[in-house]
Amino acid sequence: MATTTSHVPAQPPDSFWRRLSTFLYQRPWLILLLLLGPPLLLLGVVYLGSLITLLINSFFYLDGFTGQIVRSFSLRTYAELFTPANLEIIQRTVSMAAAVTIADSLLAFPVAYFMARFASTRAKTGLYLAVLLPLWSSYLVRVYSWKLILAQEGIVSWFFHFFGIQGVLDALLTLPRIGGTSLSVSPLGIFIVFTYTWLPYMILPIAAALERVPQSVIEASGDLGARPGTTFWRITLPLAFPGVVAGSIFSFSLTLGDFIIPGTLGNSSYYLGQAVLAHQGTSGNLPLAAAFTVIPIVVMLLYLSGAKRLGAFDAL
Amino acid sequence: MHSESQRAPWLLKLATAAVIVFLHFPAVIIILYAFTTDDRTFTFPPPGLTLQWFGVALQRSDMWEAFGLSLRVAVIATGAALILGTLAASAVHRSKFFGREAISFLVILPIALPGIVTGIALRSAMSLGNIPFSFLTIIIGHATFCVVTVYNNVIARYRRTGKSQVEASMDLGATSFQTFRFVVLPNIATALLAGGMLAFALSFDEVIVTTFTAGQQMTLPIWIFSQLTRPRQRPVTNVVAVFVLLITFIPIIIAHRLTQDTSAE
Amino acid sequence: MSDQPVPAIRFSGVSRHFGEVKAVDDLNLDIYDGEFFTLLGPSGSGKTTSLRMVAGFDQPTSGSIQLFGNEVAGLPPYERDVATVFQDYALFPHMTVGENVGYGLMIRKVSKPERQQQVEAMLNLVRLPDMAGRKPSQLSGGQRQRVALARALITHPRVLLLDEPLGALDLKLRQQMQIELKAIQQQVGITFIYVTHDQEEALTMSDRLAVFNLGRVEQVGTPADIYEHPTTEFVAGFVGTSNLIRGQLAQAIVGSPEPFSVRPEKIHIQQIGDPIDAGHCSATGRIDEVAYLGMLTRYIVALDGGGELTVVEQNLESTSMEVMAARNKPVLLVWSRDHNRVLSEKG
Numbered sequence: 001m002a003t004t005t006s007h008v009p010a011q012p013p014d015s016f017w018r019r020l021s022t023f024l025y026q027r028p029w030l031i032l033l034l035l036l037g038p039p040l041l042l043l044g045v046v047y048l049g050s051l052i053t054l055l056i057n058s059f060f061y062l063d064g065f066t067g068q069i070v071r072s073f074s075l076r077t078y079a080e081l082f083t084p085a086n087l088e089i090i091q092r093t094v095s096m097a098a099a100v101t102i103a104d105s106l107l108a109f110p111v112a113y114f115m116a117r118f119a120s121t122r123a124k125t126g127l128y129l130a131v132l133l134p135l136w137s138s139y140l141v142r143v144y145s146w147k148l149i150l151a152q153e154g155i156v157s158w159f160f161h162f163f164g165i166q167g168v169l170d171a172l173l174t175l176p177r178i179g180g181t182s183l184s185v186s187p188l189g190i191f192i193v194f195t196y197t198w199l200p201y202m203i204l205p206i207a208a209a210l211e212r213v214p215q216s217v218i219e220a221s222g223d224l225g226a227r228p229g230t231t232f233w234r235i236t237l238p239l240a241f242p243g244v245v246a247g248s249i250f251s252f253s254l255t256l257g258d259f260i261i262p263g264t265l266g267n268s269s270y271y272l273g274q275a276v277l278a279h280q281g282t283s284g285n286l287p288l289a290a291a292f293t294v295i296p297i298v299v300m301l302l303y304l305s306g307a308k309r310l311g312a313f314d315a316l
Numbered sequence: 317m318h319s320e321s322q323r324a325p326w327l328l329k330l331a332t333a334a335v336i337v338f339l340h341f342p343a344v345i346i347i348l349y350a351f352t353t354d355d356r357t358f359t360f361p362p363p364g365l366t367l368q369w370f371g372v373a374l375q376r377s378d379m380w381e382a383f384g385l386s387l388r389v390a391v392i393a394t395g396a397a398l399i400l401g402t403l404a405a406s407a408v409h410r411s412k413f414f415g416r417e418a419i420s421f422l423v424i425l426p427i428a429l430p431g432i433v434t435g436i437a438l439r440s441a442m443s444l445g446n447i448p449f450s451f452l453t454i455i456i457g458h459a460t461f462c463v464v465t466v467y468n469n470v471i472a473r474y475r476r477t478g479k480s481q482v483e484a485s486m487d488l489g490a491t492s493f494q495t496f497r498f499v500v501l502p503n504i505a506t507a508l509l510a511g512g513m514l515a516f517a518l519s520f521d522e523v524i525v526t527t528f529t530a531g532q533q534m535t536l537p538i539w540i541f542s543q544l545t546r547p548r549q550r551p552v553t554n555v556v557a558v559f560v561l562l563i564t565f566i567p568i569i570i571a572h573r574l575t576q577d578t579s580a581e
Numbered sequence: 582m583s584d585q586p587v588p589a590i591r592f593s594g595v596s597r598h599f600g601e602v603k604a605v606d607d608l609n610l611d612i613y614d615g616e617f618f619t620l621l622g623p624s625g626s627g628k629t630t631s632l633r634m635v636a637g638f639d640q641p642t643s644g645s646i647q648l649f650g651n652e653v654a655g656l657p658p659y660e661r662d663v664a665t666v667f668q669d670y671a672l673f674p675h676m677t678v679g680e681n682v683g684y685g686l687m688i689r690k691v692s693k694p695e696r697q698q699q700v701e702a703m704l705n706l707v708r709l710p711d712m713a714g715r716k717p718s719q720l721s722g723g724q725r726q727r728v729a730l731a732r733a734l735i736t737h738p739r740v741l742l743l744d745e746p747l748g749a750l751d752l753k754l755r756q757q758m759q760i761e762l763k764a765i766q767q768q769v770g771i772t773f774i775y776v777t778h779d780q781e782e783a784l785t786m787s788d789r790l791a792v793f794n795l796g797r798v799e800q801v802g803t804p805a806d807i808y809e810h811p812t813t814e815f816v817a818g819f820v821g822t823s824n825l826i827r828g829q830l831a832q833a834i835v836g837s838p839e840p841f842s843v844r845p846e847k848i849h850i851q852q853i854g855d856p857i858d859a860g861h862c863s864a865t866g867r868i869d870e871v872a873y874l875g876m877l878t879r880y881i882v883a884l885d886g887g888g889e890l891t892v893v894e895q896n897l898e899s900t901s902m903e904v905m906a907a908r909n910k911p912v913l914l915v916w917s918r919d920h921n922r923v924l925s926e927k928g
Binding site: 011012017018020021022024025028031032035036038039042043044046047048049050051053054056057069107108110111113114115117118125127128129130131132133134136137138139140141142144145146147148149151153154155157158196199200203249250253254256257258259260263264273276277280286289290293296297300 | 324328329331332335336338339340341342343345346349357358359360361396399400401403404406407410411413419422423425426428429430431432433434436437438439440441443444445456459460463489490491492493494514517518521523524527528537540541544545553554557558560561564565568569572576
């Protein structure tokens with residue numbers, strides 16, 4: 001041993017980086033500042049700052065005569081927000097978000113349940129990828145594709161005709177409030193596409209919550225004499241519920257703020273996102289657009305605080 | 317008795333299969349329509365199939381301009397997300413500081429809130445500060461919601477790695493910088509790649525936030541959206557849509573592979 | 582050893598507080614060059630925190646730590662001439678065994694051929710030749726342990742810190758590694774500071790040890806000192822098994838209420854009425870429990886004066902049938918007064 005000792009320097013060579021490293025090591029607060037500074041500049045200053053200017057903007061108002069935005073505090077814009085026409089838009093959007101959330105949880109549950117309970121490791125990997133792909137990719141393209149699918153001359157109509165049941169489709173489309181001239185210009189079509197688009201956001205947290213239900217709990221229930229059906233309703237479902245709530249945060253929030261889907265498939269009745277888009281664009285009423293946007297923020301804050309109480313964030 | 321833990325009821329299998337088909341069916345349809353000979357309506361089944369629209373799409377300079385802009389935006393936004401996401405994850409992982417929980421919340425906020433909130437907020441700030449629309453305003457918008465993908469991947473990797481490797485490196489004589497270079501970076505490399513891929517996919521087809529920060533500039537998704545309302549050669553839009561589909565699919569599959577490989581270790 | 586002028590490590594009034602918790606409280610300790618020194622204590626007693634402060638992973642709240650006479654408080658780990666073997670080994674998973682072992686040399690800019698040569702020599706020392714090309718994930722727990730040791734030793738640190746390095750190994754391997762570690766320490770001749778909660782390990786390996794409890798050192802000494810002459814209740818109870826006798830019982834046996842301890846193997850079981858030699862203590866009781874342990878038998882004896890004593894006897898001539906039959910037998914316990922260790926409540 002002693003023969004090799006001479007070849008190893010006790011310390012690495014001194015250098016600028018070494019001294020800088022020591023300088024920082026002795027000042028942990030400075031390291032923290034350097035690490036957090038840049039992300040906080042974007043998210044804390046620019047992003048949160050922008051959210052604050054959104055609030056500020058909602059208290060400005062548009063002068064009807066000059067068409068100029070008046071930059072002084074006023075509740076005029078909020079008064080405008082709560083006119084019957086705008087309230088109808090809000091009510092329409094929130095009901096749609098609720099309907100979509102319910103439909104998504106019903107559709108997502110069997111997939112999540114299968115993934116968490118029955119799928120082999122390989123099948124599970126495949127299923128996860130199958131759910132993740134539409135979640136991360138080409139949202140716009142898939143919405144556009146539904147325009148082709150639901151069109152009057154598209155595949156859904158063709159399907160109904162092929163089986164000679166176009167009467168069913170026509171009957172659906174004549175229903176008040178949800179019907180329209182074709183599926184591609186009706187609230188029903190919007191509902192289908194919203195449900196489709198946010199479905200992966202619902203599947204993943206439910207699957208995560210179900211995977212956390214230990215097999216032993218289910219077996220214990222079985223051993224105590226519960227029939228499989230009873231175990232499902234009394235044990236599995238309640239334990240999966242935080243996952244449903246976590247998923248609903250996305251389906252609800254994303255529906256409230258979307259203008260692409262109603263813009264692509266809707267008729268003349270606006271949804272919240274479209275109203276925001278129109279007011280900030282053509283009519284130049286940015287204050288009203290901002291005030292409209294405050295609604296999904298408030299709704300989501302209420303929703304999140306409720307969800308937090310139900311433990312939904314553990315399933316994210 | 318324990319059938320629940322072994323074999324799935326056939327009804328459950330059927331429901332799962334149906335939902336998976338439902339999720340992927342639109343992608344199949346859009347690919348089919350890229351080959352249709354019908355350029356006026358969306359007739360199903362297509363009256364005939366042709367490859368001509370691919371050639372036509374390649375000739376469209378407006379499409380190429382939009383594609384170029386989207387690519388530049390996605391690359392730069394991904395780069396920004398990689399740097400900012402890694403910095404934030406490192407800060408949260410290495411020290412307990414006041415407001416640590418708030419950082420995670422702040423990072424997730426831009427994708428948890430509807431895109432329209434981010435969009436109109438940035439638009440309000442621009443209006444209040446008299447900032448004109450520019451390439452930079454698009455990048456800032458995209459960077460806000462891309463940071464989370466990198467942050468989540470990196471912090472998950474940090475949690476799995478444990479702190480003793482970093483201590484061992486410094487114990488053996490390496491400075492903080494050398495430790496990052498030789499130990500931390502190789503450890504988080506695949507997490508960075510996975511996070512970066514997801515960020516790229518998110519940015520490349522983002523349309524909502526971009527609508528508020530782009531002004532007259534056209535990214536590829538905005539180009540597609542404009543074609544929906546003012547169609548000119550419908551099948552060309554279909555071809556471009558297929559193209560976007562592929563460009564976002566590939567990075568996601570790569571990202572998925574990367575996270576699978578390391579968790580299987 | 583103890584007459585050496587400058588200790589390898591000197592803790593002077595070192596405290597480490599985490600908020601309200603005093604992980605280490607006013608630690609004063611000298612560890613000499615070339616010693617195999619063990620920090621022994623239950624988990625949460627402050628031994629690992631003390632080790633981490635020597636390595637530089639943790640900084641004292643107050644007090645000073647000197648390495649060969651030089652103050653190290655505030656210095657980063659890479660400026661200290663010590664190396665650590667981690668409990669979880671902390672091998673770099675993306676590097677080969679050779680790259681792991683050579684890491685310290687790579688950082689010190691030692692040329693590649695030189696590095697390879699030394700890595701090989703070091704892998705030979707820990708008896709892992711021809712393993713340089715493997716990845717850590719391809720090694721067994723014991724082999725990883727040796728790689729971690731080689732990696733720490735290759736830069737020739739003046740002090741090697743070992744944080745429960747054998748904790749994850751099974752009993753057989755652990756005993757084998759104990760012997761090897763000791764041999765390696767004698768071969769390289771540097772100070773080893775060894776953290777463990779296993780008192781047997783500490784007694785087997787150490788030149789000296791410090792017994793930690795609740796952030797404080799209870800007693801420092803050689804293994805024989807600590808075992809034969811525990812000075813506090815905690816040490817008497819934690820190192821080996823001891824009978825603690827205090828209060829009225831102590832008064833009855835030795836005529837003073839001061840607490841004292843006596844090891845179970847020092848007590849002999851005799852017949853009631855047997856004569857008691859001068860300079861011996863005695864107590865009468867009834868055998869309450871018998872545990873036959875193969876080489877030994879452990880008896881729990883309920884004393885007539887209250888309380889109980891544990892007694893261990895070798896099974897030189899007795900069979901298991903015979904010892905089991907001793908249950909409920911009234912007995913006289915006798916031991917030499919020299920084996921009583923008077924204890925203070927706190928060290």
